[in-house]
Amino acid sequence: MIVVAIVLSIQTVEVIPEFLADAPEQVADLLTRMWPLDFAYYPDTVHAALMETIHIASLGTLLALVLAMPVGILAAHNLVPSTPVNLVAKLILVSSRSVNSLVWALLFVGIFGPGALAGTLAIAFRSIGFVGKLFGEALEEAQPGPIEALSAAGAPWASRMTFGYWPQVKPAFWSIALFRWDINVRESAVLGLVGAGGIGMALDSALNLFQWTRVAVILLAIFAVVIIAEVVVTQVRRRMI
Amino acid sequence: MNAPTAAVPADPFKGSLWPRVAALALIVYVIYAGAQLEVSWARIETGLENAAKFFSRLFPPNFSRHDLLVKGLLESLQIAVLASTLGIVLALPIGLCAARNLMPAWVTWPARLIIVASRSFHPVIVAILFVKAVGFGALAGTLALTVASIGFIGKLFTEAIEEISLKQVEAVRATGASFSSVLAFGVLPQVFSRFIGFSTYQLDSNLRNSTMVGIVGAGGIGGTLFAAFQRFDYDFVCAILLSIIGLIMLGEVLATGVRAIFIENATLADLFRRGSAMRRVRHSEDD
Amino acid sequence: MLKLNHLSKSYVAGTPVLRDITLEVSERGVTAIIGASGTGKSTLIRCINRLVEPTAGEILFEGADLATLNGRSLRHARRHIGMVFQEYNLVERLTVMENLLSGRLGYVSAWRAWRRKFPPEDIRRAYELLDVVGLAGFALQRADALSGGQRQRVGIARAVMQEPTLLLADEPTSSLDPKTAVEIMELLAGIARSRGIPVLVNMHDVELAKRFADRIIGMAGGALVFDGPAAELDDAMLTTIYGGQGWIQ
Ligand SMILES: Nc1ncnc2c1ncn2[C@@H]1O[C@H](COP(=O)(O)OP(=O)(O)OP(=O)(O)O)[C@@H](O)[C@H]1O
Ligand SMILES: [Mg+2]
Numbered sequence: 147m148i149v150v151a152i153v154l155s156i157q158t159v160e161v162i163p164e165f166l167a168d169a170p171e172q173v174a175d176l177l178t179r180m181w182p183l184d185f186a187y188y189p190d191t192v193h194a195a196l197m198e199t200i201h202i203a204s205l206g207t208l209l210a211l212v213l214a215m216p217v218g219i220l221a222a223h224n225l226v227p228s229t230p231v232n233l234v235a236k237l238i239l240v241s242s243r244s245v246n247s248l249v250w251a252l253l254f255v256g257i258f259g260p261g262a263l264a265g266t267l268a269i270a271f272r273s274i275g276f277v278g279k280l281f282g283e284a285l286e287e288a289q290p291g292p293i294e295a296l297s298a299a300g301a302p303w304a305s306r307m308t309f310g311y312w313p314q315v316k317p318a319f320w321s322i323a324l325f326r327w328d329i330n331v332r333e334s335a336v337l338g339l340v341g342a343g344g345i346g347m348a349l350d351s352a353l354n355l356f357q358w359t360r361v362a363v364i365l366l367a368i369f370a371v372v373i374i375a376e377v378v379v380t381q382v383r384r385r386m387i
Numbered sequence: 388m389n390a391p392t393a394a395v396p397a398d399p400f401k402g403s404l405w406p407r408v409a410a411l412a413l414i415v416y417v418i419y420a421g422a423q424l425e426v427s428w429a430r431i432e433t434g435l436e437n438a439a440k441f442f443s444r445l446f447p448p449n450f451s452r453h454d455l456l457v458k459g460l461l462e463s464l465q466i467a468v469l470a471s472t473l474g475i476v477l478a479l480p481i482g483l484c485a486a487r488n489l490m491p492a493w494v495t496w497p498a499r500l501i502i503v504a505s506r507s508f509h510p511v512i513v514a515i516l517f518v519k520a521v522g523f524g525a526l527a528g529t530l531a532l533t534v535a536s537i538g539f540i541g542k543l544f545t546e547a548i549e550e551i552s553l554k555q556v557e558a559v560r561a562t563g564a565s566f567s568s569v570l571a572f573g574v575l576p577q578v579f580s581r582f583i584g585f586s587t588y589q590l591d592s593n594l595r596n597s598t599m600v601g602i603v604g605a606g607g608i609g610g611t612l613f614a615a616f617q618r619f620d621y622d623f624v625c626a627i628l629l630s631i632i633g634l635i636m637l638g639e640v641l642a643t644g645v646r647a648i649f650i651e652n653a654t655l656a657d658l659f660r661r662g663s664a665m666r667r668v669r670h671s672e673d674d
Numbered sequence: 675m676l677k678l679n680h681l682s683k684s685y686v687a688g689t690p691v692l693r694d695i696t697l698e699v700s701e702r703g704v705t706a707i708i709g710a711s712g713t714g715k716s717t718l719i720r721c722i723n724r725l726v727e728p729t730a731g732e733i734l735f736e737g738a739d740l741a742t743l744n745g746r747s748l749r750h751a752r753r754h755i756g757m758v759f760q761e762y763n764l765v766e767r768l769t770v771m772e773n774l775l776s777g778r779l780g781y782v783s784a785w786r787a788w789r790r791k792f793p794p795e796d797i798r799r800a801y802e803l804l805d806v807v808g809l810a811g812f813a814l815q816r817a818d819a820l821s822g823g824q825r826q827r828v829g830i831a832r833a834v835m836q837e838p839t840l841l842l843a844d845e846p847t848s849s850l851d852p853k854t855a856v857e858i859m860e861l862l863a864g865i866a867r868s869r870g871i872p873v874l875v876n877m878h879d880v881e882l883a884k885r886f887a888d889r890i891i892g893m894a895g896g897a898l899v900f901d902g903p904a905a906e907l908d909d910a911m912l913t914t915i916y917g918g919q920g921w922i923q
Contacts, residue, residue, distance in 0.1 A: 172520040201420040244632040258434045291763035300753035300780030313767040372507040400790040
């Protein structure tokens with residue numbers, strides 16, 4: 147079946163050979179037009195946009211963590227032993243994940259107007275599903291024994307959460323958070339293409355004006371931030387474990 | 388009862404200072420960064436009004452242009468399938484070359500560079516570049532998502548290989564096997580299930596992104612969606628979104644099915660918790 | 675103290691695991707419950723603090739029927755019943771001290787517990803108890819760094835932190851080697867003596883039960899078939915409890 151799908155796809159995607167043959171030449175052309183990089187452009191526009199991108203990613207991730215935790219809890223059957231509630235929570239999580247952050251961004255730009263607010267909300271709403279799903283799964287995998295021991299000691303619900311579940315899911319929670327932040331740094335870089343703030347807006351205008359030397363600077367900046375984010379995540383994760 | 392022999396420290400929870408500092412720093416950051424979002428009551432009020440108007444215009448969804456819809460969805464599906472296939476095929480050797488425990492440094496460095504470069508840019512940005520290089524259409528989207536797949540699968544595959552138990556590799560090597568047999572019998576069996584996990588995850592992710600690359604002209608339903616958005620054709624937008632969600636859920640069900648066939652009771656969380664799959668394998672060997 | 679009246683439990687309707695158990699435990703000291711595997715010992719002990727819901731019957735404890743309690747009142751009743759588990763059930767990623775103090779969660783508000791603001795008196799008692807169970811100096815170790823015997827000592831100390839008036843233990847020694855098992859039983863018997871509380875223990879090891887229990891309860895097929903001092907437990911009785919006799923040396 148997989149093979150059939152691949153064959154069918156190859157046959158129907160219109161590969162215009164001239165274009166494909168032309169591609170290396172076009173890429174070379176693109177690269178020459180990007181040279182020399184317009185570094186003077188960085189301080190006046192790119193830097194601020196870059197910072198905004200990072201804020202969008204970070205605030206969006208934090209908001210998502212806050213919103214995803216209750217939904218993840220509602221989705222975990224061992225915590226909320228009610229299948230209808232679990233299903234509703236899972237539906238929320240699936241809806242959040244099924245809508246791409248760019249679409250969420252289009253939506254929030256429509257509602258709140260262009261800018262970083264729309265971007266932050268887009269990142270948050272897209273991440274709820276991801277964080278909530280993995281968090282809920284981590285909760286469901288928590289060992290029931292220690293929780294039972296706390297119940298037997300007369301611990302109230304909140305204490306069972308903080309003393310029984312939280313220590314068990316804490317490592318998973320933080321690595322999910324870091325993992326998602328890393329993804330969000332990448333995602334927030336494109337939200338500007340639909341007007342939701344960050345460096346994507348600078349990229350969009352440079353592209354529209356065919357200012358390739360500036361495009362190159364922006365791409366380089368994105369590359370640097372993504373690498374830095376990855377290094378940070380690896381370092382933090384190593385230190386946490 | 389005996390008198391306590393150990394001195395009783397005043398506070399047995401000394402270690403808890405730095406989380407507080409971190410929490411404080413986080414709060415300060417949220418206030419600082421949040422201030423730049425320019426949130427105001429007026430904005431929220433108009434926003435809520437807009438939202439109400441917007442949602443009332445979304446419904447009922449308008450499926451009348453279903454030929455356009457189906458064509459776009461099919462194209463997205465094709466992009467995803469092709470990009471995943473190409474990506475998996477290319478990520479295997481590249482991921483293998485990047486594994487530090489198997490390869491010398493002069494092989495791992497270029498491979499790692501390829502993986503890092505492929506991962507750094509969002510598929511939509513890569514799609515912009517490919518649109519420039521090969522023109523508008525599904526080919527640009529396919530190539531862009533292939534790059535993304537190489538980056539994602541390559542990275543996780545490399546990590547998985549680097550965590551394998553070298554005992555088994557040495558056991559195979561001790562039989563005097565060639566390098567390719569060492570790979571086939573010592574390395575791949577240990578990482579196979581995780582590889583399947585990453586691949587199905589990537590297929591899923593490619594399906595999602597293939598519905599988006601159209602925003603920059605790289606084929607699939609995304610172009611139709613973006614155009615409808617710009618024409619304020621919201622009931623059509625709603626129809627497109629619902630179809631996309633349907634397609635993605637279908638993809639997720641398929642991916643879960645594939646995982647279930649190859650990996651017993653593995654959740655997605657497992658696959659990303661570094662080494663847990665390996666631990667599970669080792670445990671089952673102990674039993 | 676504790677009185678079970680006509681207690682029954684069926685997990686699946688129509689197949690009772692506990693049949694009409696009536697039992698009184700009031701004297702201080704160790705009461706051991708023995709019986710073949712699957713006969714319902716764990717079910718019985720877990721019914722007492724309602725970790726398992728009994729199907730019918732009364733659980734009279736400190737003047738209330740536990741079987742009818744719910745929510746807060748059940749939690750308050752549970753505070754007076756300590757429980758020790760076969761698999762220790764410690765929160766592995768918390769320190770020994772935190773595990774001990776989790777025995778106080780029924781008394782301390784969740785918010786204070788989260789900030790680790792336990793009353794100094796609790797902390798002082800925790801250190802004292804660590805000493806009693808032979809783990810002085812281990813307070814700040816993480817529970818997952820301990821051996822099985824050490825974990826069970828923490829488990830016992832956690833239960834005692836509750837200041838229980840009844841201590842339940844579900845096969846506290848089954849995961850331990852014979853020497854450690856004896857030490858753990860000595861500890862439990864010592865607690866029963868020094869605190870003057872009844873300790874109800876499920877056991878598999880008949881010899882260990884005879885050695886430490888003041889009273890032995892034999893179960894077979896979900897019902898009580900023996901109740902008396904260890905000296906009265908003869909081979910004929912053991913055959914009734916466990917069936918067959920080839921295993922008796
Ligand atoms: N959660 C449950 N759901 C259904 N049946 C159960 C459950 N727990 C126990 N049982 C059944 O109840 C019966 C008694 O189990 P219980 O664990 O009380 O036995 P036990 O005497 O403690 O055995 P062992 O000595 O092996 O621990 C068994 O037949 C078991 O299969
Ligand atoms: Mg049992």
